[in-house]
Amino acid sequence: MIDLSSNESPYGRSCEELMDLCRGLEDLNRYLAYGELERLERELAEYCGVDKERIFVGSGTDNLIRNALLKFYKGMDLIVLNPCGNRVVETAKDLGMRIRRIQLRPPEFRVDWKSLEIKKSIVAIDYPNNPTGQLLIEKNELECLLKNGNIVIIDEAGYEYSERTFAGMVGAYEKLAVTRTLDKAFGLAGLRVGYMVAGDFFVKVIGKTVDINRPAFVCAMEALRDKRHMRESVSKTLEEREYLEYRLRELGFDVYKSQANYLCVRSEIADLALRLREKGILVEDLSREWFDGYFRISIGGRDENSRLLEEIELMCG
């Protein structure tokens, strides 16, 4: 099965690299201590250009966002985009929060934040938005949301591909937090290492805990120490994104410009996802909670992308 539905990096690590990592695992019989985790926080703080105190490491960004929600949900609404990638809605529902979705519309998917008059809300925005790949909030719009007293959590899972971030603003805005991950560009989806870069409001309330395990810690440290693998895989992914975008357009797809490691496309081919699945290729069908004919295709390696294009070409006759 070729999985182009989960936005993972197609570029794994070599056996040699993995053997090196295993050598750091002699202490697997020991819990990971906070003192050790601090080393990871320091690496991440340096990578993000913020103080170590602002870094919270967790097992996946969904968990970090869930923890924040648990602390701050009382009397607050949750605002999310529809569609959006994070799973915060389920937590909000369990907590009895009022959930407000903002419908995204092609072709520009723009959100008129200022006209929405959002107050007393936790606003969770994925940036770039998953699945559209668009950057859907500007700095001045974000400032406006924060100045109105809202809590804003920006999920920058695709940061390494977009190179656009609001992490630099957390010092000035206490109710802003940015979440990122080593799952995607760093190629560690199997270990789920996420982190949050938090404003003072979060720092004061959320306590630091050791939420990741030792293998995740060892691999995260190594991935951050030597960023060549990340940089190479991002650069290959951006190249492949351009190639896939061009070829899909040739095949009659509407392809939206993406800032992430996936493409949002529209196709007239009936039952596209189902037919690709029968050929052993998974892509995400967005019609369940969004529009018919829209799909999200993760950028695979060249072989995977070529297989996908071959199958689509056959369908186009």
Add this chain to the structure above:
Amino acid sequence: MLKVGLIVNPIAGMGGKVGLKGTDGEMYEKALNLGAKPISPGRIEDVLDLVKRRDLYFFCAPGSMGEEYLAKREFGFERVGKTGDATSREDTRRIAKSMMDKGVDILVFVGGDGTARDILDAVGMDIPVIAIPSGVKMFSSVFVFSPHAAAEMMDCCGDDFTEKEVLDIDEDAFRGNRLDAKYYGTLKVPNIQRLLQGKKAASNVKHSTKDKKKEVAKYVVDNMNKDCLYILGPGTTVKEVADALGVGKTLLGIDAVFNGESIGIDIGEKEILSLIDAHKKAKIIVTPIGGNGFIFGRGSRQISSEVLRKVGKENIIIISTLDKIGGMESLHIDSGEYKVDREIGGKINVLTGYKEEIIMEVKY
């Protein structure tokens, strides 16, 4: 010069406000007896007032089927064919054929699903059409979504065309609370998707959807105000609200409840207006039509622009399941009164679950 054929079905849509759901067959007489007034003339007058381009030459049907609206304006035109005192579907078919023989570039018609079928019978895919909605149901995707959209389409139509469906709705079944829609054929229309309405999809009946409808209904009922009149629009989602209250409701008509009791079943515009006058506060609960996203102006003309003006945007509750509404780019309104459409237009909240909503754009 663009040669434009114009055919107006002067009686289309008359059954709507009096709650008859169509004017096929003998229903037209019934609608007249109930005091129904023509809708199509206002529609075509709006379009002709809004069209900006002047290089149009019309070939029009006689009298109330076209000629009388052009006679008041500066467009060049000539009459095609003859009709008796009462117009019929045979007139539509015959005149549309003659227009094709005259070499019109595009045929503009005003009517409902029935009129679209007659036009299709006459011209098929040979010439493109602009379909202006004025019927009661208009489930076919061939229609533009308002007179404004029709005028814009006339202004900017070029030589890029697409195919849109014409559906056949069984009016007797529709009156009997059943939606029986069959594919009838395809017409050629200018390819400007944003101006066309989508096809009404039969509402999803998956188990989870049913549960989600119940959840929305529970939220609505839990938050109902005492001493407030609730006007319930058509559709299975709104019917869940009535079911949650334990009162009867027609699936396709308009009904009213007050303090948990049914006080009106399948009511027309007049009854709605007098109920609103008799109560201090009134709210309307509606669900968008699947596929095309209309909240007012299709399927429920009893909730007229006057009703909407009296109730106000803040008292309109829109409910839907997320899988239905999430598939819609925007909602639409075409109440027949531009000012009302403009007031209700813009951002609106749609309830999609218990304390769950989605912010949508209402286009007009």
